[in-house]
Amino acid sequence: MLQIEVLVAEIGSTTTVVNAFTDLEGAYPRFLGQGQAPTSVAQGDVTIGLRQAVADLERNLGEAITWRTMLASSSAAGGLRMSVHGLVYDMTARAAREAALGAGAVLGLITAGELKPHDLEALKQQKPNIILLAGGVDYGESATVLANARHLAELQLSAPIIYAGNRAAQGEFVAIMQAAQLSYHVVDNVYPAIDELNVEPARRVIQQVFEEHIVHAAGMEKIRQMVTGQILPTPGAVLLAAQLLYEDIGDLLIIDVGGATTDVHSVTPGSDEINRLLLHPEPLAKRTVEGDLGVYVNAPHVAARIDSSVLSARVGAGVDNLLANWPPIPSSEEERRLLEELTKEAVQTALERHAGRLKQLYGPHGRATIAEGRDLSNVRYVIGTGGPLTQLAQAKQLLSATLAKPAKQALLPKGPVEILIDKHYNLAALGVLANGYPQAARYLMRASLGI
Secondary structure (H helix, E strand, C coil): CEEEEEEEEEECCCEEEEEEEECCCCCCCEEEEEEEEECCHHHCCHHHHHHHHHHHHHHHHCCCEEEEEEEEEECHHHCEEEEEEECCHHHHHHHHHHHHHHHCEEEEEEEECCCCHHHHHHHHHHCCCEEEECCCCCCCCCHHHHHHHHHHHHHCCCCCEEECCCHHHHHHHHHHHHHHCCCEEECCCCCCECCECCCHHHHHHHHHHHHHCCCCCCCHHHHHHHCCCCEEEHHHHHHHHHHHHHHHHCCEEEEEECCCCEEEEEECCCCHHHHCCECCCCCCEEEEEECCCCCCCCHHHHHHCCCHHHHHHHHCCCHHHHHHCCCCCCCCHHHHHHHHHHHHHHHHHHHHHHECEEEEEEECCEEEEEEECECCCCCCEEEEECHHHHHCCCHHHHHHHHHHCCCCCECCCCCCCEEEECCCCCHHHHHHHCCCCHHHHHHHHHHHHCC
């Protein structure tokens, strides 16, 4: 029986992965191996897939295992579903959006201004796990955020409400929530002053609240009993890994292609040149999620974005037939070729959506150049992770080709870029591990990336 020090379970929308680690407090931490199995939400119990992933790990290691500690992240059953509400879209609503996405959320509704009846109806239909309420700089406008607090109180939704708005209105918000007997949390303002973002306090509390309420997937209550410590949203774990890695190697970009979404994470302050042109501030660590670009759940949608004749010529088989029986883990040569084409399209589109743009504005003083969105020009490392990019033989070439054909005016890396692949497919697991073992997580990230 092999004793594992820490087993990290990643329960994804498509695949459940377990990673085994040992010697984490020594000079040379070790990654022992990995097991995978399809996630079993459809079977009514995600622990079925977890047990199958552990059995796969045992086959890979050649012996039965036991473990001292299990840690976990999850994006099963839709992951962390949130709505965010602010005062002005390009200010407080946008800041709240950055906080939610960075924590690992999938956003169903973003509003600015006072909530309208159709917004409230949408909230009832979407049933978010968490609601993030922002609005007003500190000691500025407070009427809108308090009106929204009253509207949310009247809805009586079960989702906890996190308040990250005007500091001066905190007391009134608390009174409204207590009178309505709703679950709530108060954190620092995500937009405390004009052109100032403060998203990290909200991110931390979102992840804590997610873990407290993670019984939305069948069987997750059993996993909660098995796990030591906090269950993180998987995308949030990847961003934690990215932030830790940034401290070691500098400005970086991570592209994570998954079964349901393609996520792009970047940690970079941007260039001085572009920062002078930015209309709105950007956080140091940013995540965007593309819910239409997964290569399993959304494979037909991604395929429809590609010219059908080109796709058929490259795959060499009936694409419609392959998609009709599309497995979570492709095995045949035709399936692998189709996966590569879907991954190319997902990477290209997600990167273009993540990157900012230069724009030309015309005013009374003539033409002016401004920048909007994420400046990636100083990025020097591009990292591929997720099932497809860690399994495809041509993953590095795929990423290199994508970076070589940027969209017009896109703020993509300017200088030489080193492309790295998360060959052990454990970046999310190492983000989870970093909570208790940051030095070991750094060492193991470098080992997986080959740096």
